[in-house]
Amino acid sequence: MRLEIKDLHVHYGKIEAIKGVSVVVNEGEIVTLIGANGAGKTTMLKTISGLRPVTSGQILFDGKDISKMPAHERVNLGLSQAPEGRGIFPGMTVLENLEMGKYHRKDRKSEMKEDLEKVYHLFPRLLERINQAGGTLSGGEQQMLAIGRALMARPKVLLLDEPSMGLAPLMIANIFRIITEINNLGTTILLVEQNAQQALQRAHRAYVLETGNVVKEAKASDLLNDPAVRAAYLGVGAH
Amino acid sequence: MSKVTFNLRDKGAQFWDKSPRWRRVLLSVIFIAICYALPFLNNPILNTPGSDFQSVLFYPVGMYVMMAIGLNIVVGKSGLLDLGYVAFFAIGAYTMAVLGTKTSLNFWEILPIGVGLAMLSGVLLGTPTLRLRGDYLAIVTMGFGEIVRIVAVNTSAIGGSRGIAGIPTPPPAFKAKFTILDPKPYYWLLLTFTLLIIWMVRRLAARRPGRAWDAIRQDDDVAQLMGINTRRSKVWAFVLGAAVAGVGGVIYASQILSIVPDQFNLNVSILILACVVFGGIGNLWGVIVGAVILAFTPERIRFLSQPRILVFGMALVIMMNLRPDGMLPKKKREHLEADWDHVEESGEGEIK
């Protein structure tokens, strides 16, 4: 399933947050969008999943323009998001959160057991906490839950908004390892990150976003070695 | 301000969940029987000076309970702050009053019309306004409540500020005669509808609509990401709440014989909201207890005459300080919401 964003413009009131961005995510890829705080990464993902209206431009999913479609219908097509800050329902248990991920599926009853097992296989920690309230999980566990919940919808394209945010290095490494695993199991991924080091190591291709513009686009491994990127995003040459 | 940690609601829920089916049925039957027998209770502690106990049971107690259950669908379940709830009550009451005096339709025929009109106005108000969040929604709904009242005051076809008198009582049912002199049949009628509504709300809450409201209340955006049509869910909550108030309005008007617009003022909306908050927002049984206490207490202490509202208000303030989440708060875990952003992620172990 190919996701293509063409010349996207998004506004908050009069302020233009996304100023004509074009991004392609091919089937089977991990594509990452890296950028500093305030570059517009979250805005991009929210617009793709339908939480923000587009000013102009197209969002093509499998060749069809979905930019006017309400958010809840995009989930049906196969777009799932683990939102910034994880967006766990704090008052629901781990299991209830995961069940919510299947809310819209017609075959939710028959799929439930199988998909829960898939998620527990990826995140054994969630199985241990199955009846614990989402709000009492640690940050890392919440991130696992957010990703697991998004997977319950059987997405074709998975949108991840800064999964490393606020996590300890060990947990970050774990989460990224599992992101690769999810991709290997056949899910296309668009990953938005400030943690360029990890994201570039895991992704196939990458875009660099600066104040609402794509300033660079290349193979992820090339960007890892790009001096300008290293200086700006990988903290090399800063001292 | 110390917070009482003992949570009767959780204890009750635990007991209920652990009970076998026969015990649940038995307890429900006993509870319902007691409710129906309440008018025969002659207890000096419960007696209300100034108005007889049986009338108080119908209004305000029974009426507040029903309205609070309805408003709890909107405020408690889906998290929409509605400050104009009285409007739907007024629409139900006016439907009964107008059709009852100008046509030959009886109470039972008017009831579905009144409920239907309340629901329709719920759709009309809800569809454009439910995209607003929080405070804006509160202000718009408050405006709606006032507009309905002011329109009633200024429309001479429905009696203007003098309202409508001579509203017919319901025809006899199950050997019970509905007359001005005997409030008992009205109380039983109201109780029957309240039980039906409780049954309906409990079913909805446990199923998909309830899940959707839960999700929306906790995080509207994320609810959309789960594939929930949040606009539609919210309008539904609004409309169901309106329907309950509509039922209440029709029954109320058929008992009281005459209505005037000023009965349907902002105070009513605020009081019903107070019942919901006082009892424990979002928890059905808490809301019922809250409504009973808030409706009954001012009547019980009527002997204090002038200072009674002051005493009542002070009791409320003290109470809300002791139990800020209400008498029977909803499950505690909901309140973890805000805290956890500040939890620092320290050395997470291996996942495996």
Ligand SMILES: Nc1ncnc2c1ncn2[C@@H]1O[C@H](COP(=O)(O)OP(=O)(O)O)[C@@H](O)[C@H]1O
């Ligand atoms: N709700 C909002 N209202 C107004 N401006 C916003 C809002 N959210 C984000 N912005 C602005 O849009 C820009 C991009 O923000 P965001 O997409 O959150 O960036 P990132 O996720 O890359 O940190 C920033 O300048 C931010 O201030």
Ligand SMILES: [Mg+2]
């Ligand atoms: Mg962001």
